[in-house]
Amino acid sequence: MALVAFKKQPDKTSKQPSVERRSVYTTKDCNLWYGNHHALKNINLDMKEREVTAIIGPSGCGKSTYIKTLNRMVDLVPNVKTSGVIEYRGRNIFNKEFHVEELRTRVGMVFQKPNPFPKSIFENIAFGLRIHGIKNKKIIHETVEKSLRQAAIWDEVKDRIHEPAYGLSGGQQQRLCIARCLALEPDVLLMDEPTSALDPVSTLKVEELIRDLKEKYSIIIVTHNMQQASRISDKTAFFLNGEVVEYDDTYTIFNNPADNRTEDYITGRFG
Amino acid sequence: MENAQKSIRTDEMIKKIPVRLLKNKLYKGLFFFAAVFTFVLLVVLLARIFSQGAAHLSWDFLQNFASRRPEQAGIKAAVIGTLWMMAVVVPVSLLLGVGTAIYLEEYAKQNRITRLIQMNISNLAGVPSVVFGLLGLTIFVRVLFLGNSVLAAGLTMSLLILPVIIVASQEAVRAVPKELREASYGLGATKWQTILRVVLPSALAGILTGSILAFSRAIGETAPLVVIGIPAFVAFLPKSVFDPFTALPMQIYNWTSRPQEEFHFLAAAGIIVLLVILILMNSVAVWIRNRYEKKY
Ligand SMILES: Nc1ncnc2c1ncn2[C@@H]1O[C@H](COP(=O)(O)OP(=O)(O)OP(=O)(O)O)[C@@H](O)[C@H]1O
Ligand SMILES: [Mg+2]
Numbered sequence: 001m002a003l004v005a006f007k008k009q010p011d012k013t014s015k016q017p018s019v020e021r022r023s024v025y026t027t028k029d030c031n032l033w034y035g036n037h038h039a040l041k042n043i044n045l046d047m048k049e050r051e052v053t054a055i056i057g058p059s060g061c062g063k064s065t066y067i068k069t070l071n072r073m074v075d076l077v078p079n080v081k082t083s084g085v086i087e088y089r090g091r092n093i094f095n096k097e098f099h100v101e102e103l104r105t106r107v108g109m110v111f112q113k114p115n116p117f118p119k120s121i122f123e124n125i126a127f128g129l130r131i132h133g134i135k136n137k138k139i140i141h142e143t144v145e146k147s148l149r150q151a152a153i154w155d156e157v158k159d160r161i162h163e164p165a166y167g168l169s170g171g172q173q174q175r176l177c178i179a180r181c182l183a184l185e186p187d188v189l190l191m192d193e194p195t196s197a198l199d200p201v202s203t204l205k206v207e208e209l210i211r212d213l214k215e216k217y218s219i220i221i222v223t224h225n226m227q228q229a230s231r232i233s234d235k236t237a238f239f240l241n242g243e244v245v246e247y248d249d250t251y252t253i254f255n256n257p258a259d260n261r262t263e264d265y266i267t268g269r270f271g
Numbered sequence: 272m273e274n275a276q277k278s279i280r281t282d283e284m285i286k287k288i289p290v291r292l293l294k295n296k297l298y299k300g301l302f303f304f305a306a307v308f309t310f311v312l313l314v315v316l317l318a319r320i321f322s323q324g325a326a327h328l329s330w331d332f333l334q335n336f337a338s339r340r341p342e343q344a345g346i347k348a349a350v351i352g353t354l355w356m357m358a359v360v361v362p363v364s365l366l367l368g369v370g371t372a373i374y375l376e377e378y379a380k381q382n383r384i385t386r387l388i389q390m391n392i393s394n395l396a397g398v399p400s401v402v403f404g405l406l407g408l409t410i411f412v413r414v415l416f417l418g419n420s421v422l423a424a425g426l427t428m429s430l431l432i433l434p435v436i437i438v439a440s441q442e443a444v445r446a447v448p449k450e451l452r453e454a455s456y457g458l459g460a461t462k463w464q465t466i467l468r469v470v471l472p473s474a475l476a477g478i479l480t481g482s483i484l485a486f487s488r489a490i491g492e493t494a495p496l497v498v499i500g501i502p503a504f505v506a507f508l509p510k511s512v513f514d515p516f517t518a519l520p521m522q523i524y525n526w527t528s529r530p531q532e533e534f535h536f537l538a539a540a541g542i543i544v545l546l547v548i549l550i551l552m553n554s555v556a557v558w559i560r561n562r563y564e565k566k567y
Pocket of ligand 1: 037039057059060061062063064077
């Protein structure tokens with residue numbers, strides 16, 4: 001019996017055996033401490049390319065911490081210690097030789113609160129190109145348009161592209177931030193509750209967008225919204241107190257979870 | 272008997288509202304009084320200066336060098352000297368001040384040593400300007416043999432205002448939202464790119480506001496100039512930063528300390544010139560700020 005309204009996806013691609021897809025992120029015995037606080041405990045996860053992986057779990061269970069570890073954004077927090085290995089396409093991201101700048105160029109991140117720069121819409125998208133030394137005006141213009149189209153926001157902003165990004169609505173700002181990531185043609189998109197600050201209509205637009213983007217990108221998304229996880233993800237990981245309780249096909253997690261705690265959380269009995 | 276079960280009595284709370292409203296009014300009155308008092312003082316001060324000095328303002332006054340005869344005395348050397356000095360102070364103090372602020376906020380580990388340095392910088396802002404004058408005298412005049420030159424005075428003044436610029440810049444840098452930094456790092460920007468393209472533009476308005484106040488202080492300070500031996504009676508213009516010069520506050524100070532009343536009026540006129548320079552400088556800052564903000 002389905003625990004949450006869940007439409008079994010008819011398209012076969014998502015149900016094909018995952019052996020065909022290569023791993024994009026492999027986490028092995030990863031631990032993380034904020035000072036003395038043990039926030040991630042022995043995480044083991046294998047995430048596949050061109051899939052949407054949802055991370056769910058109650059507040060404070062370490063979802064944001066984990067996703068911020070994947071692009072080493074967590075390095076910005078003082079007194080953070082990590083152990084274990086996280087391989088991005090076979091390379092340990094904690095390895096000194098793997099520059100965080102490279103990692104973050106290949107792996108884009110969308111944050112909970114839309115965070116456009118206080119610049120024009122155009123300059124927001126161009127920012128990523130400029131910091132990577134791209135100066136050619138034609139390339140920049142083309143990429144800006146392409147990214148905005150990809151993020152399904154071009155039609156709404158094409159007449160005001162040089163106006164401040166702060167003038168956009170929250171939902172538009174979030175799609176702008178997605179476009180900003182796409183401009184660098186990343187391999188993976190990390191999204192930390194990208195719709196939690198948005199209204200239902202904008203949320204649906206972003207969800208639609210995620211489903212489109214999955215054709216080309218691997219997406220890892222943190223969400224508090226069970227429906228959202230079931231609607232858009234292929235795999236779901238359930239976090240609790242810094243541990244992964246269960247990681248499986250989304251269909252299985254939502255219909256036939258192996259662990260009682262997963263079931264309790266999904267049916268809203270706690271969390 | 273409704274109230275018996277509540278631990279809070281609504282009717283009692285409502286009874287107290289008039290007292291609270293009275294307090295509300297009282298404080299408004301107090302702040303209004305403080306503002307009026309300050310304003311009146313300023314007006315009196317300005318009125319006195321203008322009534323004494325305005326008549327002596329003339330093209331000749333701006334064009335003439337210092338003189339023993341009040342009707343021939345002018346302020347040219349002092350105005351140009353002050354501009355020369357500020358041409359040293361502005362770049363030196365901004366580079367050092369903003370650089371230090373960025374180091375402390377963005378690079379330094381937040382440990383005990385950093386906090387100690389931080390506290391010392393804040394305290395330096397309260398050290399009397401004479402002490403900075405002595406420091407300048409020892410280092411720049413004696414050790415580096417800069418004499419009573421533009422450079423010696425400019426560097427001394429830079430030291431004097433450095434703490435204020437550092438603290439103001441640190442506050443401005445700290446106020447830049449964490450989300451903006453994350454956005455930049457998240458796109459693969461290096462720390463320097465993030466500072467240059469995200470942090471500094473957002474902090475610029477705050478940095479400028481603090482720095483302008485500091486520059487105004489550098490223009491008006493007299494004591495350090497006296498200590499490092501800047502002359503008040505100068506009848507030539509500096510040709511380089513290594514030349515001796517005089518500055519507006521030195522000239523004004525010199526005139527006020529003379530017995531003849533005529534010179535006191537000249538001092539008032541000099542103060543008006545100083546105020547005009549300050550206003551011009553502030554306007555430039557406001558202009559830069561607005562221009563920069565429009566880019567967003
Ligand atoms: N910068 C930090 N310094 C110290 N502890 C932190 C920091 N950030 C998070 N924590 C702690 O780590 C644990 C995990 O936090 P995290 O933000 O990853 O939770 P979350 O699952 O994303 O929660 P939410 O759903 O509320 O966003 C929490 O106990 C939190 O208090
Ligand atoms: Mg979170």
